[in-house]
Amino acid sequence: MITLNTEYNSIEDVEKLIIENNIDKNSKLLIQVFTGILDIKFINQLIKDINKTLANSEIIGATTDGEIIDGIVSINKTIVSITKFENVTFNIDYIEFEENKTIEQSARILADKICNDDTKAIISFADGLNTNGEEFLNGLSLYRDDISISGGLAGDNATFTNTFVFTNDKLITSGAVAVSLNGDLNVHTNYSFNWEPIGK
Numbered sequence: 001m002i003t004l005n006t007e008y009n010s011i012e013d014v015e016k017l018i019i020e021n022n023i024d025k026n027s028k029l030l031i032q033v034f035t036g037i038l039d040i041k042f043i044n045q046l047i048k049d050i051n052k053t054l055a056n057s058e059i060i061g062a063t064t065d066g067e068i069i070d071g072i073v074s075i076n077k078t079i080v081s082i083t084k085f086e087n088v089t090f091n092i093d094y095i096e097f098e099e100n101k102t103i104e105q106s107a108r109i110l111a112d113k114i115c116n117d118d119t120k121a122i123i124s125f126a127d128g129l130n131t132n133g134e135e136f137l138n139g140l141s142l143y144r145d146d147i148s149i150s151g152g153l154a155g156d157n158a159t160f161t162n163t164f165v166f167t168n169d170k171l172i173t174s175g176a177v178a179v180s181l182n183g184d185l186n187v188h189t190n191y192s193f194n195w196e197p198i199g200k
Contacts, residue, residue, distance in 0.1 A: 065155030107139025
């Protein structure tokens with residue numbers, strides 16, 4: 001497995017990253033996009049350009065309240081993360097929230113759509129204004145509690161007006177997107193609060 005990150009200003013940034021790292025453009029790649037640019041036209045064009053350049057890849061993305069690359073936090077930028085797996089398959093899908101279903105029920109439906117017997121991990125992004133994160137995680141865990149889950153809630157530069165999550169062909173404001181990682185994959189979880197110890 002290899003993961004590469006770049007700041008995105010145009011599709012040329014992605015093409016340069018692919019060429020410099022000898023990645024086959026026809027490979028099945030997982031593309032994660034994190035953008036502080038809350039312009040639907042920009043996001044749709046970004047998706048269109050990636051789909052055209054990396055036709056066999058799958059995209060999962062979210063708007064942000066700060067983007068991180070190489071340990072540096074920025075705002076109003078776009079970061080593209082490209083992952084190439086050796087012996088792993090992945091399934092991507094989305095769900096739009098409905099009034100007659102709880103967040104937990106919707107998350108369970110989404111897990112049912114993407115997971116299978118050899119799923120090891122899920123990466124999911126949900127909109128940041130309509131999603132109760134705890135309920136959403138509970139719903140994903142209902143599928144199988146031994147699957148590692150990562151991801152987060154979309155942001156909108158702290159304006160609290162509209163957040164977006166998206167895939168190759170869908171952009172939604174009330175719902176979630178997710179990808180399952182299946183097959184020969186070892187998943188390790190860890191955490192860091194970056195606390196500095198003082199005194200005892």
